[in-house]
Amino acid sequence: MAFTFDHYKTDGFFDEMFDEQGNVRPAWQAIRKRVEELPKDELLNRQHAAERALMQMGITFNVYSDGAGTERIMPIDIVPRVIEGQEWKRLQDGLRQRITALNLFLHDVYNDQKILKDGIVPRALVESCQCFLLPCMGLKPPKGIWCHITGTDLIRDDSGTFMVLEDNLRCPSGVSYMLENREISKRTFPEVFEQMRVQPVSNYPVRLLEMLRHISANPSPTVVVLTPGIYNSAYFEHSYLAQQMGVELVENRDLVVHDGFVKMRTTKGFQIVDTIYRRIDDSFLDPKVFRPDSMLGIPGLFDVYKKGRVALANAPGTGVADDKVIYAYVPRIIKYYLDEEPVIPNVRTYMCWEEEDRQYVLDNIDQLVVKEANEAGGYGMLIGPKSTRAQQRLFGMKIRQNPRNYIAQPTISLSRVPAIVDHHFEGRHVDLRPYILYGENIEVIPGGLTRVALRKGSLVVNSSQGGGSKDTWVLY
Amino acid sequence: MLSRVANSTYWVNRYIERAENYARFMGVNFSLALDLPPEVPPQWGPIIITMAEEASFRQLYGAPTRDHVVQFVTFDTRNPNSILSCLWAARENARSIRESISREMWEHLNQFYLKVRERADKRNHDLNDLQDFYTEVKMGSQLFFGIVDSTITRNEGWHFGRVGRFLERADKTSRFVDIKYFILLPDPNTVGAPIDLLHWTAVLKSASAYNMYRQAYGVINPTQIVEFLFLDKKFPRSVIHCLRQAETSLYEISGTSLTSRYSNSAEKKLSRLCSEFEFVDVKEIFDFGLHEYIDQFQARNNEVAADIFNTFFALKPVGEQSS
Numbered sequence: 001m002a003f004t005f006d007h008y009k010t011d012g013f014f015d016e017m018f019d020e021q022g023n024v025r026p027a028w029q030a031i032r033k034r035v036e037e038l039p040k041d042e043l044l045n046r047q048h049a050a051e052r053a054l055m056q057m058g059i060t061f062n063v064y065s066d067g068a069g070t071e072r073i074m075p076i077d078i079v080p081r082v083i084e085g086q087e088w089k090r091l092q093d094g095l096r097q098r099i100t101a102l103n104l105f106l107h108d109v110y111n112d113q114k115i116l117k118d119g120i121v122p123r124a125l126v127e128s129c130q131c132f133l134l135p136c137m138g139l140k141p142p143k144g145i146w147c148h149i150t151g152t153d154l155i156r157d158d159s160g161t162f163m164v165l166e167d168n169l170r171c172p173s174g175v176s177y178m179l180e181n182r183e184i185s186k187r188t189f190p191e192v193f194e195q196m197r198v199q200p201v202s203n204y205p206v207r208l209l210e211m212l213r214h215i216s217a218n219p220s221p222t223v224v225v226l227t228p229g230i231y232n233s234a235y236f237e238h239s240y241l242a243q244q245m246g247v248e249l250v251e252n253r254d255l256v257v258h259d260g261f262v263k264m265r266t267t268k269g270f271q272i273v274d275t276i277y278r279r280i281d282d283s284f285l286d287p288k289v290f291r292p293d294s295m296l297g298i299p300g301l302f303d304v305y306k307k308g309r310v311a312l313a314n315a316p317g318t319g320v321a322d323d324k325v326i327y328a329y330v331p332r333i334i335k336y337y338l339d340e341e342p343v344i345p346n347v348r349t350y351m352c353w354e355e356e357d358r359q360y361v362l363d364n365i366d367q368l369v370v371k372e373a374n375e376a377g378g379y380g381m382l383i384g385p386k387s388t389r390a391q392q393r394l395f396g397m398k399i400r401q402n403p404r405n406y407i408a409q410p411t412i413s414l415s416r417v418p419a420i421v422d423h424h425f426e427g428r429h430v431d432l433r434p435y436i437l438y439g440e441n442i443e444v445i446p447g448g449l450t451r452v453a454l455r456k457g458s459l460v461v462n463s464s465q466g467g468g469s470k471d472t473w474v475l476y
Numbered sequence: 477m478l479s480r481v482a483n484s485t486y487w488v489n490r491y492i493e494r495a496e497n498y499a500r501f502m503g504v505n506f507s508l509a510l511d512l513p514p515e516v517p518p519q520w521g522p523i524i525i526t527m528a529e530e531a532s533f534r535q536l537y538g539a540p541t542r543d544h545v546v547q548f549v550t551f552d553t554r555n556p557n558s559i560l561s562c563l564w565a566a567r568e569n570a571r572s573i574r575e576s577i578s579r580e581m582w583e584h585l586n587q588f589y590l591k592v593r594e595r596a597d598k599r600n601h602d603l604n605d606l607q608d609f610y611t612e613v614k615m616g617s618q619l620f621f622g623i624v625d626s627t628i629t630r631n632e633g634w635h636f637g638r639v640g641r642f643l644e645r646a647d648k649t650s651r652f653v654d655i656k657y658f659i660l661l662p663d664p665n666t667v668g669a670p671i672d673l674l675h676w677t678a679v680l681k682s683a684s685a686y687n688m689y690r691q692a693y694g695v696i697n698p699t700q701i702v703e704f705l706f707l708d709k710k711f712p713r714s715v716i717h718c719l720r721q722a723e724t725s726l727y728e729i730s731g732t733s734l735t736s737r738y739s740n741s742a743e744k745k746l747s748r749l750c751s752e753f754e755f756v757d758v759k760e761i762f763d764f765g766l767h768e769y770i771d772q773f774q775a776r777n778n779e780v781a782a783d784i785f786n787t788f789f790a791l792k793p794v795g796e797q798s799s
Contacts, residue, residue, distance in 0.1 A: 055590075056583050056586060056587060057579075057582075057583060057586075058571065058574075058582065058583075058586045229572070230568060230571050230572045235571070236574075239571070239572075239574040239575050240574070240575075242575035243574060243575035243576075247575075248478055248481070248575075248576075249573075249575045249576075250478065250480075251480065253480065254478050254479070254480050264478060265478065265479045265480070265791045266477055266478055266479060266791075267477045267478075267479055267482045267632060267636075267729065267788045267789075268477075269791070270791070
């Protein structure tokens with residue numbers, strides 16, 4: 001017996017594999033055929049083998065709430081998600097455009113501040129951002145690049161239109177899952193993979209290293225990856241990338257500022273480091289400049305950086321451009337620097353500090369998602385359709401009192417793809433995080449991390465809340 | 477090579493070697509217990525004494541019964557040197573240097589640890605299972621070192637690993653001999669009697685030395701056993717062999733030739749210790765006192781390890797004030 005899609009339901013959502021009439025979309029035909037050919041046990045065995053492989057490779061995160069320190073893998077669904085070449089080309093153009101504009105914005109905000117002087121983005125909003133770092137004023141990072149590595153979160157709405165949900169300009173994680181998921185799907189569906197002509201992602205580490213070398217003034221630089229250590233939930237990824245690039249993985253205790261350079265402790269003495277791909281937050285980088293209580297940073301690092309004697313990726317201060325409030329201005333930022341319309345739209349965002357928007361939010365609060373601007377991870381949020389009248393009244397009051405602190409967006413039902421659930425297929429909501437490298441050119445890696453909300457009906461794709469992942473096949 | 481990475485490589489190897497040797501301790505004591513005449517009770521206390529864990533054991537368990545010793549030596553995570561703790565520490569160290577070891581090394585060690593941990597969760601440990609289990613641990617370690625030998629470039633990291641592995645092994649082989657000192661004979665007149673020889677045979681088996689010893693000497697004779705386990709240059713678990721191997725790798729790390737003078741204090745201490753074993757003979761060891769000699773060796777071996785730490789791993793910036 002094999003799996004079948006005969007009873008698969010799209011439930012009125014935008015389904016990426018089937019259209020409204022229930023016909024399989026052309027790009028997915030080969031996958032459907034192969035899945036329906038394979039005996040059920042065989043497919044399930046491959047699913048289990050994939051999970052075992054992840055456990056064996058130690059691609060796990062720790063569940064701290066559990067006293068025993070249980071390790072879990074992020075579940076993977078072995079049936080890949082497909083994106084057509086044409087669609088991808090548009091996304092690629094859109095992401096390039098967006099990164100170019102955001103990079104110009106960062107340079108401007110920390111130098112001449114033309115965009116603030118011209119009143120396009122309100123100065124007060126920028127300066128009240130937690131991620132706006134005063135010590136970065138006047139900073140000119142090597143080759144003018146601020147956001148070297150970006151992972152932009154994209155979603156599709158109920159018409160299938162791709163939109164940007166979030167810009168992650170501060171060392172986004174997840175790229176190791178993209179790479180390992182690909183290894184697994186190549187082993188699971190080799191025939192289909194070959195037949196469908198999928199664009200490769202495996203040269204990501206090579207590209208990453210090229211970029212990290214490009215931003216150093218030294219023609220043969222020493223590159224390192226800086227990690228907070230093995231207890232960080234993304235430690236596997238830090239180690240994996242260092243290994244794939246063949247560079248040292250360092251912790252802060254390996255580095256020291258000495259004679260005006262950053263150096264690492266080796267068994268043969270101190271050695272100068274030229275480029276640091278740092279996976280620790282801005283505020284922890286250097287206790288002399290940022291948080292003085294940081295145990296993860298290197299005292300004096302920022303000073304060496306400002307003198308151009310070490311390169312950092314990403315540059316400190318990039319967080320100001322992926323702030324929730326600034327996000328609402330990105331279409332205008334693109335227009336201002338590039339004189340272009342955004343290729344990939346934002347999710348419509350109502351800014352409560354603008355009168356017209358505020359009135360709309362107050363009138364339609366039962367249908368909107370209201371977010372507190374400075375909160376992350378689902379705190380301080382009102383989901384209109386799922387809230388009580390009393391909660392809505394409370395938020396209405398808060399918005400009137402402190403409009404600066406609130407934005408609102410329409411409730412979006414994310415697109416769905418089929419996932420294996422208890423021996424059959426059910427539609428599950430997904431998002432997509434492609435990775436973009438900014439070195440000599442801006443390169444969008446054809447693929448990304450597809451996160452799946454594995455719980456029925458859930459829109460939350462985070463791994464801590466029942467999220468899993470899928471490989472993403474971008475076709476030529 | 478990063479000092480921290482060198483340090484972790486060294487410890488991954490030491491911890492795995494340690495886990496293997498404790499599995500050897502336990503495995504052999506099990507088989508010895510079965511071989512004893514009915515009127516002689518098996519002794520589990522000496523293992524704890526030889527491990528130098530007596531105080532913490534007594535605090536946690538009290539009397540050294542078989543089950544207590546099994547739990548303490550094998551699965552108890554409160555004992556930092558239990559087999560499970562050693563494998564945990566090896567794995568955590570390996571996790572912190574995954575980028576510099578081979579994928580096979582990591583995957584094997586990860587599985588090895590997960591398997592032992594799974595076994596630890598099983599509460600009742602019956603005799604048959606345990607014997608197989610200790611064999612599995614031994615094999616798991618040997619496979620690890622096999623993987624190291626066949627996947628790692630002979631670079632600094634490889635040599636640091638060897639230094640860790642062989643210093644640990646030298647220490648443990650000396651403890652196999654020492655355990656005999658603590659096993660009580662029914663009465664002093666049984667020295668040289670079958671039961672005494674049974675113990676000495678167990679010591680040989682702990683070190684996988686039984687066959688090799690037989691080939692070299694034939695009869696079971698305590699003096700010759702000590703000579704074999706301490707001074708045989710060709711047996712891979714003898715103290716002198718391990719020290720020599722560690723010495724070779726230590727000099728490779730600094731690039732100093734073994735035939736010229738040492739270049740740092742770790743080399744000096746290790747070479748001096750090697751010379752001691754080079755020129756001592758077994759009669760002198762017994763005249764000095766076997767147990768005392770072993771104690772002194774272990775202390776000097778630890779000094780070598782401390783000097784390696786200071787020379788390679790604990791680098792401080794010169795002329796820099798800590799503010």
